[in-house]
Amino acid sequence: KNEVEQSPQNLTAQEGEFITINCSYSVGISALHWLQQHPGGGIVSLFMLSSGKKKHGRLIATINIQEKHSSLHITASHPRDSAVYICAVRSRGNLIFGKGTKLSVKP
Amino acid sequence: NAGVTQTPKFQVLKTGQSMTLQCAQDMNHEYMSWYRQDPGMGLRLIHYSVGAGITDQGEVPNGYNVSRSTTEDFPLRLLSAAPSQTSVYFCASSYSNGWGVDYGYTFGSGTRLTVV
Numbered sequence: 001k002n003e004v005e006q007s008p009q010n011l012t013a014q015e016g017e018f019i020t021i022n023c024s025y026s027v028g029i030s031a032l033h034w035l036q037q038h039p040g041g042g043i044v045s046l047f048m049l050s051s052g053k054k055k056h057g058r059l060i061a062t063i064n065i066q067e068k069h070s071s072l073h074i075t076a077s078h079p080r081d082s083a084v085y086i087c088a089v090r091s092r093g094n095l096i097f098g099k100g101t102k103l104s105v106k107p
Numbered sequence: 108n109a110g111v112t113q114t115p116k117f118q119v120l121k122t123g124q125s126m127t128l129q130c131a132q133d134m135n136h137e138y139m140s141w142y143r144q145d146p147g148m149g150l151r152l153i154h155y156s157v158g159a160g161i162t163d164q165g166e167v168p169n170g171y172n173v174s175r176s177t178t179e180d181f182p183l184r185l186l187s188a189a190p191s192q193t194s195v196y197f198c199a200s201s202y203s204n205g206w207g208v209d210y211g212y213t214f215g216s217g218t219r220l221t222v223v
Binding site: 002035043044048093 | 140142147148149150151152155165195197199210211212214216217219
């Protein structure tokens with residue numbers, strides 16, 4: 001069983017829709033990271049969480065430490081949000097990655 | 108611009124050849140790491156370093172070698188390339204204050220390697 005599981009694997013949405021991507025993990029962590037990978041391949045860090053909730057523009061990330069679960073929400077989605085979103089947890093000093101969620105937002 | 112610089116962006120190797128992927132950061136980050144990304148799999152840790160002169164193996168270290176002679180540079184060496192090493196490679200760095208406090212990661216732009 002993978003230590004970091006993301007769902008869904010693929011997601012297609014219409015522009016303007018509210019989007020949720022989920023991440024569950026099975027190991028002890030010091031922090032959880034949400035990353036974005038655009039079709040060009042580069043990886044950008046969106047959030048780092050150890051508790052609670054963070055918001056940046058239309059993106060919101062939450063984490064429930066007791067349930068070992070995090071969600072990434074995108075409000076008012078836009079085609080430029082199309083990318084792969086990756087959940088990663090820092091455990092025993094290194095990152096363990098989920099397989100990613102490929103999001104496609106149609107105009 | 109501050110960040111992580113990876114070179115080359117693309118490389119084709121023949122089986123058995125050796126090469127070095129370069130990674131440099133100018134943020135004075137102690138922690139540096141190399142990952143490979145394969146279709147249908149999450150990024151996997153190859154090697155990492157918590158400071159100059161200190162390196163350790165990750166999940167998939169076989170066939171790769173690293174060294175960390177300076178804080179800035181963390182090259183990844185493929186000793187004898189094999190088709191199974193065809194992948195996209197990412198270098199990343201992070202600040203570490205030695206107290207276990209987590210900070211964000213900065214990733215390089217990636218190297219797409221094909222071994223034929």
